[in-house]
Amino acid sequence: MEDAPAVAEYLRTRDAELFRMLVERHQGRVFRLVAGLLGPFADRDAQEVTQEVFLRAHQRLASFRGEARFSSWLYRLAYNFTLQHRRRARLRLPHVPVEELEARASGDGPHEAAAERERQRRVERLLEGLPDLYRTVVYLHYWMDATVDEIAELLEVPSGTVKSYLSRARARLRERAPALGIEGVE
């Protein structure tokens, strides 16, 4: 069954299996989008945020009128909700990267651990300093290994626009890297 008829049927019958079918059909892509939006420095919440996205979608299902594709409606909801969560989370808690925790727990000497912390901090500042869209396409493409076409579908933009975002993001990274002590940027 296609998405839109399944939504209409679910709203009529409240048959949980229909909603489960929609979840299982879209959970992988929504999770990738959420992970890409949160990024590798705050990815621990990815699963919880993905659940919240689907719960919110379930609450608002009646507002889906079938004018757009269900996947577009869902990805838009995931995008907006995850960005909100990301902003709230960054205000609430100082983020400690996983690598920092690992370095603390490992047997590395204090100098190596400090150097690694500093390196990670600079990389995080470089990547997290990108605007939302550029940062998201960089994480989706280079970290989550999403193709340009897949990113285009998730963000609802043409593939050419994704390529343009990636190109501009790389340009910004090249521009900002020297100031953060990251060398070899062409």
Add this chain to the structure above:
Amino acid sequence: MALENDDGVRRLLAGRPRPQLAEDFSHQLMRRVRQQEEAGRGVGARLVLSAYWFSSLGASAWILRQGPLPEWAAAVLWCAALVLVPAGYAFVLWSRPDALAGRERR
């Protein structure tokens, strides 16, 4: 730390583990969906009971204003409005623990 075109960006992110979706994700989610629906029904039940209680109070006050009633009749009326209806409200909530699930879940 080099950063050259695609490879450079990839290197920046290399070694960072990618999160994986749990295998039982949809199972966990459907459990929360059920809780959400039950909590919603609990809110509905509370609203209906509250409306019933307030309308009972209003009706009792209206009847008492209409004219003198025997003392026992007024006592029965107030007892019904102020004790039995709230007691019924509490009984319905306590006998349906799922009605409170939404508040207890987090």
